[in-house]
Amino acid sequence: xxxxxxxxxxxxxxxxxxxxxxxxxxxxxxxxxAFLNRTHASLNQEITCYASAIIAMNGSSDYIEGYGSxxxxxxQSFIGGRSYASTYMFGFLIA
Numbered sequence: 001x002x003x004x005x006x007x008x009x010x011x012x013x014x015x016x017x018x019x020x021x022x023x024x025x026x027x028x029x030x031x032x033x034a035f036l037n038r039t040h041a042s043l044n045q046e047i048t049c050y051a052s053a054i055i056a057m058n059g060s061s062d063y064i065e066g067y068g069s070x071x072x073x074x075x076q077s078f079i080g081g082r083s084y085a086s087t088y089m090f091g092f093l094i095a
Contacts, residue, residue, distance in 0.1 A: 003059030008091040009052040012068030013079040017041040021071045025051040028065040048085055054094065064091060 012025045019041060026036040035053035055064065066089040070076050078087040 001059055002093055003057060004093050005054050005095045006057050006064075006091045007052065007094050008055055008064055008089070009050070010066040010068075010089045011048060011050045011085075011087060012066075013046065013048045013082075013085050013087045014068070014070055014076045015046050015079050016044060016076060017047045017070065018044050018072055023047055023049045023068065023070045025049040026067040026069070027051055027053055027055070028067065029055055029057075030062055031065070046079065046085070 008027055010025045010027050014023050017023060021041050022038050024036055024038045027034050034055055035051055037049055037051040039047060039049040041047050068078060080086045
């Protein structure tokens, strides 16, 4: 409920990502893409992708969403709750 610039971070962590596939972390503002980052897998492995951005928010109607995706042709699961890596999103007011 406070207008200003926010630092937003998103980390997605997938299991068993095959060689030559990509995972993407995308930050959306009000339903539209604001920033994304893509990571390339080099082996069949657990892999993480992190995206961050400074986003102006109006304090009333603006909202943020985070999405993770992959290019693998089979289902993959987000990984959460590990001590060394997890899927998470955060944000804080900077100005």
